[in-house]
Amino acid sequence: MSFAERTPAYRERVDSALGHWLPPATTHPERFHAALRYAVLGGGKRVRPLLVYAVGEWLGLPAGRLDGIAAALEIVHAYSLVHDDLPALDDDDLRRGRPTTHIAFDEATAILAGDALQSQVYFVLATDPGLGAAAAVRRQLIVDLARASGADGMAGGQALDIDATREVEATVAGVEQRYRMKTGRLLEAAVTMPCRLLEPDDATLMTVAAGYGRAIGLGFQIADDLLDVECGPDVSGKPQGSDRRNGRATLPDLIGLAGARARLDGLRRDAHEALAGAGPRADGLRWLGEQLLAGPALPRDG
Amino acid sequence: MSFAERTPAYRERVDSALGHWLPPATTHPERFHAALRYAVLGGGKRVRPLLVYAVGEWLGLPAGRLDGIAAALEIVHAYSLVHDDLPALDDDDLRRGRPTTHIAFDEATAILAGDALQSQVYFVLATDPGLGAAAAVRRQLIVDLARASGADGMAGGQALDIDATREVEATVAGVEQRYRMKTGRLLEAAVTMPCRLLEPDDATLMTVAAGYGRAIGLGFQIADDLLDVECGPDVSGKPQGSDRRNGRATLPDLIGLAGARARLDGLRRDAHEALAGAGPRADGLRWLGEQLLAGPALPRDG
Numbered sequence: 001m002s003f004a005e006r007t008p009a010y011r012e013r014v015d016s017a018l019g020h021w022l023p024p025a026t027t028h029p030e031r032f033h034a035a036l037r038y039a040v041l042g043g044g045k046r047v048r049p050l051l052v053y054a055v056g057e058w059l060g061l062p063a064g065r066l067d068g069i070a071a072a073l074e075i076v077h078a079y080s081l082v083h084d085d086l087p088a089l090d091d092d093d094l095r096r097g098r099p100t101t102h103i104a105f106d107e108a109t110a111i112l113a114g115d116a117l118q119s120q121v122y123f124v125l126a127t128d129p130g131l132g133a134a135a136a137v138r139r140q141l142i143v144d145l146a147r148a149s150g151a152d153g154m155a156g157g158q159a160l161d162i163d164a165t166r167e168v169e170a171t172v173a174g175v176e177q178r179y180r181m182k183t184g185r186l187l188e189a190a191v192t193m194p195c196r197l198l199e200p201d202d203a204t205l206m207t208v209a210a211g212y213g214r215a216i217g218l219g220f221q222i223a224d225d226l227l228d229v230e231c232g233p234d235v236s237g238k239p240q241g242s243d244r245r246n247g248r249a250t251l252p253d254l255i256g257l258a259g260a261r262a263r264l265d266g267l268r269r270d271a272h273e274a275l276a277g278a279g280p281r282a283d284g285l286r287w288l289g290e291q292l293l294a295g296p297a298l299p300r301d302g
Numbered sequence: 303m304s305f306a307e308r309t310p311a312y313r314e315r316v317d318s319a320l321g322h323w324l325p326p327a328t329t330h331p332e333r334f335h336a337a338l339r340y341a342v343l344g345g346g347k348r349v350r351p352l353l354v355y356a357v358g359e360w361l362g363l364p365a366g367r368l369d370g371i372a373a374a375l376e377i378v379h380a381y382s383l384v385h386d387d388l389p390a391l392d393d394d395d396l397r398r399g400r401p402t403t404h405i406a407f408d409e410a411t412a413i414l415a416g417d418a419l420q421s422q423v424y425f426v427l428a429t430d431p432g433l434g435a436a437a438a439v440r441r442q443l444i445v446d447l448a449r450a451s452g453a454d455g456m457a458g459g460q461a462l463d464i465d466a467t468r469e470v471e472a473t474v475a476g477v478e479q480r481y482r483m484k485t486g487r488l489l490e491a492a493v494t495m496p497c498r499l500l501e502p503d504d505a506t507l508m509t510v511a512a513g514y515g516r517a518i519g520l521g522f523q524i525a526d527d528l529l530d531v532e533c534g535p536d537v538s539g540k541p542q543g544s545d546r547r548n549g550r551a552t553l554p555d556l557i558g559l560a561g562a563r564a565r566l567d568g569l570r571r572d573a574h575e576a577l578a579g580a581g582p583r584a585d586g587l588r589w590l591g592e593q594l595l596a597g598p599a600l601p602r603d604g
Contacts, residue, residue: 032461088409107390119452150421
């Protein structure tokens with residue numbers, strides 16, 4: 001059985017973990033808890049959790065130790081989408097083919113739901129018994145996730161998106177830094193965080209994971225650009241070309257479609273080479289990386 | 303020298319810690335980092351940090367071990383104000399006598415700055431060497447703060463604020479629960495989190511701290527209500543009667559000014575009694591509690 005065949009079971013695992021870590025919609029205040037669940041449990045490809053489980057296979061870690069990390073990363077991703085879709089940011093009404101949280105509820109609820117989701121992430125990492133990790137390991141996981149999602153990572157990258165709408169002269173380096181921060185850092189965390197569960201630490205292995213994570217982190221966003229240019233909302237589940245519509249330069253804008261495809265090919269090779277010595281247990285991770293960097297040929301994360 | 307005389311030095315301590323934990327405004331993206339600093343470093347009474355230091359005096363903990371907790375609580379408070387002031391929530395243009403973050407910058411920047419500030423809080427608790435705490439203690443501090451600020455605490459309480467604008471029939475119990483969640487839980491955390499630094503745990507002491515924290519947590523919000531009713535923006539630093547203007551029932555609306563003052567008196571007594579056996583080292587905490595629950599006579603937190 002291949003990793004591809006195991007993906008439905010992994011998605012069920014993480015959905016079950018997410019359902020566990022989000023209070024029931026009957027919890028007071030009910031409408032608010034309904035919004036939390038709506039934001040997270042409404043589908044999506046679960047790319048970050050799949051990366052976590054694929055890394056787990058490579059490292060020989062049982063899936064039960066990974067559920068908390070997978071859920072935490074997905075909750076961070078979900079909260080960032082809730083805020084990114086707001087009228088003051090990308091102003092998107094549709095996500096994953098259904099109304100965004102602020103449309104289904106209201107703006108105030110969406111803002112606060114995102115905030116509460118972010119708090120919950122650290123509660124999960126600090127308390128999930130399944131992690132089977134000492135407090136020192138939890139501490140490191142919390143540092144990893146806070147860094148990947150904060151001012152120097154995802155949130156800072158989204159802020160660069162705002163600046164980019166005012167940018168007079170975009171550069172390739174600037175665009176790639178923006179991509180690495182807003183998208184790459186969290187994907188990289190999905191690859192490196194499971195490595196923290198290994199005791200003792202394995203610095204070589206962490207270097208391999210970080211190299212692979214960096215390549216797919218940037219590549220995933222470039223593949224998304226190509227998708228936005230070449231496909232419609234039926235495939236991406238969101239309005240076409242959100243970046244372009246919002247006046248932000250994309251990599252294809254700067255170096256053309258062929259240039260962006262070549263850059264993506266290079267990152268695909270980087271990811272492959274990072275895992276060169278990783279053995280057959282990394283086959284799932286290799287396959288998943290190929291999927292994520294395949295560009296418009298495949299369905300994408302919401 | 304009394305605690306009152308030490309408050310300027312404690313405010314300087316926490317401002318210095320906040321300055322340390324927020325990247326310089328020259329950090330890329332610069333405008334974003336400027337917004338983070340604007341949101342946090344723009345004054346305010348530093349009520350939560352002062353509580354932390356007052357508890358530290360009671361417990362005999364050196365202030366250097368408390369700076370990280372004080373800064374983390376103040377950053378959570380600051381991020382919640384940034385989001386609460388947004389047009390979709392309270393729509394306030396002024397805070398602490400100057401433009402709110404979304405007015406000084408823009409809405410998108412304010413939303414993302416709040417998000418990044420929240421991430422930073424967990425980074426501080428996980429890494430501040432000054433805490434002098436084992437990873438297990440950091441883990442507990444993170445749990446405390448995530449719970450106090452999430453769906454079951456501050457964020458959930460703000461969501462109740464939204465529901466309250468639609469409420470047909472407000473009850474005293476409902477209003478008090480809303481106050482406890484949106485304001486009380488974080489103040490209570492300011493009192494209980496420093497107790498986590500004691501080793502071994504002291505369950506009796508934690509009960510004392512929690513009792514005191516619960517009384518001042520609710521009392522502080524009621525005192526704020528009375529201030530809103532009886533005073534103007536010169537004292538509160540924000541437009542008068544934000545709750546009333548937004549159509550939310552306050553405790554004085556339900557039980558009258560005299561009733562609310564009586565409730566506040568009761569909570570003041572509760573706070574005092576909670577510390578009955580705490581000895582003279584808790585004098586600072588006693589004094590601070592009196593200040594926080596004094597109602598309109600004194601300047602307030604922004």
